Amino acid sequence: MNKYNISTIFSCWLLLFLSQHAICTTAQVSDEVEGEFEYDPGSERGPECWGFLREEWAKCRTGRRQSPINIVNSIVRTVPNRGQLKFNYKPANAIVRNSGHDIEIQWINGNAGSAQFNGVNYSLVQCHWHSPAEHLIDGRRYDLELHMVHTNSSGIVALVVAKLYRIGRTPDPFLSQFTEEIISLINQVGNRTAGVVDPRSARTDSANVYYNYLGSLTTPPCNETVIWIVNQTISTVAAEQVELLREAVFDYAEMNARPVQPLNGREILLYH
Structure with a gap:
């Protein structure tokens, strides 16, 4: 695998990570009152985002x-x-x-x-x-x-x-x-x-x-x-x-x- 392929893969991974982080961070801002969680994959309140929804839920990601x-x-x-x-x-x-x-x-x-x-x-x-x-x-x-x-x-x-x-x-x-x-x-x-x-x-x-x-x-x-x-x-x-x-x-x-x-x-x- 040449360096260009490696660079492309890394860039895609980074974009995916930042995209997920942005979705979860947005969910935290828009859900300050209720703070409920969901199970739907890819949802703003799905399992990937639980650790971002509330500060006291940080263990879900860390x-x-x-x-x-x-x-x-x-x-x-x-x-x-x-x-x-x-x-x-x-x-x-x-x-x-x-x-x-x-x-x-x-x-x-x-x-x-x-x-x-x-x-x-x-x-x-x-x-x-x-x-x-x-x-x-x-x-x-x-x-x-x-x-x-x-x-x-x-x-x-x-x-x-x-x-x-x-x-x-x-x-x-x-x-x-x-x-x-x-x-x-x-x-x-x-x-x-x-x-x-x-x-x-x-x-x-x-x-x-x-x-x-x-x-x-x-x-x-x-x-x-x-x-x-x-x-x-x-x-x-x-x-x-x-x-x-x-x-x-x-x-x-x-x-x-x-x-x-x-x-x-x-x-x-x-x-x-």
Whole structure:
């Protein structure tokens, strides 16, 4: 390759970078009040621009431990599972919430119990779904991903347990509990009372084999405070359930999975 070709390639790359930066900077100026984010690739508020929309979201572009990631089994280190992960969930009052970019189950007053990892307890506060799944396994993206979100004693999100699904004949029983509430929230931000919801019915506590790595929130502000637990077992969900989740949220979040992020040398463990 001669120097002229190299110069041309560099010039094109620089123009592309400056163009993207200009789009994102414009979005920051035009969105000082709402500051919402989107998932549409190339959008002013898309994933490439999250780190420019607000100063406190800078980690979305500067962080070195971002999530989600592609979990490649050939580089995973297997370690014995000696009970490092324990669940102490219990039924508690909850609401179903449509945030516009996802559907959430929020337990009220932090009474839904906790998960313990390596001797530290984390309180369960909410769960939500992403479709398609955010984490990849050996480059494969599944149809749905459930996140069980836990906070530490300071109220910071510090542990997320993820469960992946493929579309199959068997609906997900946990998600089935909220069909009516989700239908009533289609295309509108709001809450519906769900009554007493048992987080154990999500069956994330049956995980015997799981991946573990250090990462971040997968939505702004992308804080790098999260211990990730990703179940290796793939569950099933009905196509109609995934379609309902996509129909309920706003158009820009029908496909609400953040693109995978660089591993940057992080270690992935497989507890077996």
